[in-house]
Amino acid sequence: MEKITSVKVDDIKTKIDKQDIYIYNGFMAISKYIKSIDEDIKRLKKWDIEEVFIKDADANAYGYQTPEDFEKFARECLVYRNIYFNILEKVKTSLGDFRYNNIVNISNLKSIIDSILDLINKNMNAAIELLNIENLSRDDYYYIRSLNVSMISLMLGKVMKFPEDKLQKLGLGAILYDIGLIRIQDKVLNKHTQFTPEEYIEIKKHTVFGYKIIKTNFRLEEEIAVIPLEHHEHFNGKGYPRGISGNQIHLYPKIVAVAHSLEKILKPIRILRDSQKTPTYSKILNGARTIENKTLSDAVREIIKGANIKFDPIIAKLVVGTFSVYPIGTVVILNDNRRGLVFATNISYPIRPIIKIVSDENNNFIEDGEVINLIETNKLLISGVDKDSNILEEVKSRLLDKKENNDGN
Missing domain, CATH: 2.30.30 (SH3 type barrels.)
Structure with missing residues (x-):
């Protein structure tokens, strides 16, 4: 059995001559075959990675090594984008039917999750590149965020080797994670000045509303309903609505919290409210975008920084392995x-x-x-x-x- 031990980043140089260095769960940080490591060590520190792991390992061989491989990847991205927009139309129909007409169609939602999983299973790299799509309709922002959060959650679920039934539950809860916003009063959602403390309390109720909607209207299981309820809880106990922490938070909302934050960093909101740069939820629903340019690489870094604070550290570190320090399309x-x-x-x-x-x-x-x-x-x-x-x-x-x-x- 191979031995794995931890080592501080500052001590890497004493170990690199004979062993590979890993960030977490098999994700290599520095190879024993790379001798010029000063820049790699600086980069690990920049990413707030303080501890790594060592074990003996052979160099790995990887695919995608030729210009032909790249052309194949780029062509697949074109195909995947068409599929993505077809899925988005189905999301708009399903969530829009409930949002405006109180119509629930679980079979349509399950079909959407199947389509997302099919994309991920066929080519994870091309699926990740879909998160870089720009110039989308502002009117579709709510639906885009719901789709992307579900997609990211399912990518993480695949990396965690969830069985099919768990992936379906995770995907359904993720695509409905913010459904409770439709129960917030329009006068609060549409407000263009800063929220009062009372209004902010009202906004935070969307988590409880989402839980009740999924239990009462959609008639889905508790472990799905808990996703909208707990996706704003923090690992350190400083989230809402209940202020629970650590393992008190269900695994699914822990994953969705990371997915939501990744998507929010990629497509953030920056709306002026009087003199303050704070968002209104009406703008979130109606698709306001920021002029600030953030990349998936930025988003991954922010998740790592939030480990043990907002996010479960195990899930946060899995983000590096799933999306990489320099994600697809960077x-x-x-x-x-x-x-x-x-x-x-x-x-x-x-x-x-x-x-x-x-x-x-x-x-x-x-x-x-x-x-x-x-x-x-x-x-x-x-x-x-x-x-x-x-x-x-x-x-x-x-x-x-x-x-x-x-x-x-």
């Missing part, structure tokens, strides 16, 4: 100033993904750039993330044009 800046698009993650080594070079050192687009597995090189390091780049959209646009030209011939 444009990273290398130490030679070239840009690379992350299109696959080294599952056991999240800070060194597989990238395709997409621009030169002067940021000129390169269509036929090389594919590099950063675990295999000592010379190239990631120095930052290009938050303003839209290179993946450029690549997919060119592939779509190429496909249309081929279809026309």
Whole structure:
């Protein structure tokens, strides 16, 4: 049986000559085959990772190693986006029917969860890239958030090896996690000035309302209803509505809390209320977006920082393994100033993904750039993330044009 022990990040250098370094549960931080580790150690500290694990391990081999693999990935992203928008229409119909007409259709919701799981099962990487979709209709924001929170929750559930019945329950509760907002008074939801203490108390009731709706209207099980009830509870006991902590919180809402926060960071709200930058829930429902540009990489980092505070530390650390430090679709800046698009993650080594070079050192687009597995090189390091780049959209646009030209011939 192999031995696994913990080690402080500051002590990594004394261990690296003979052993691999892991962040959590098999997710490698630094390989024994990489000798230039100072930057990797700095990066772990930047991510507030204080402790890692060591064990003997062989170097892993990964797929997605060629330009052809990248083109396949980009084409799959195009296909997945069409499927995503079809699912979104079904979400709008199902949640809209209840929101406006009090119509409940559980079979439609279960069909939606099946469709999401099918996407994840076929290609997790392409499914993750869907979280980067921009320029969506403001009117659809409530439905987009419900869909994405369910999708993220199911990704985490898959990583946690939930059986099919548990995934269905998790997905249903996640897609209905904010259903209680429809019971908040319009005069509070539509208010454009700062909430009074009394109004904030009213807003927080959406968790209890959601629980009652799922039990009474949807007639679903307790372990599904507990998701809207507890998704604002914090691991340290400072959440609401009951202020419970740790293992008092059900596992499902712990997962959904992380998913909700990831989605909220990616698509945050910033509405001016008089002189204060605080959101109104009417804007949340109606789709206001911020001008601040956040990436999935930023979101993952915020989750890690919230471990043991807002989030269960085990679930927070699983986020790194699921989405990686540099998630799918991230444009990273290398130490030679070239840009690379992350299109696959080294599952056991999240800070060194597989990238395709997409621009030169002067940021000129390169269509036929090389594919590099950063675990295999000592010379190239990631120095930052290009938050303003839209290179993946450029690549997919060119592939779509190429496909249309081929279809026309």
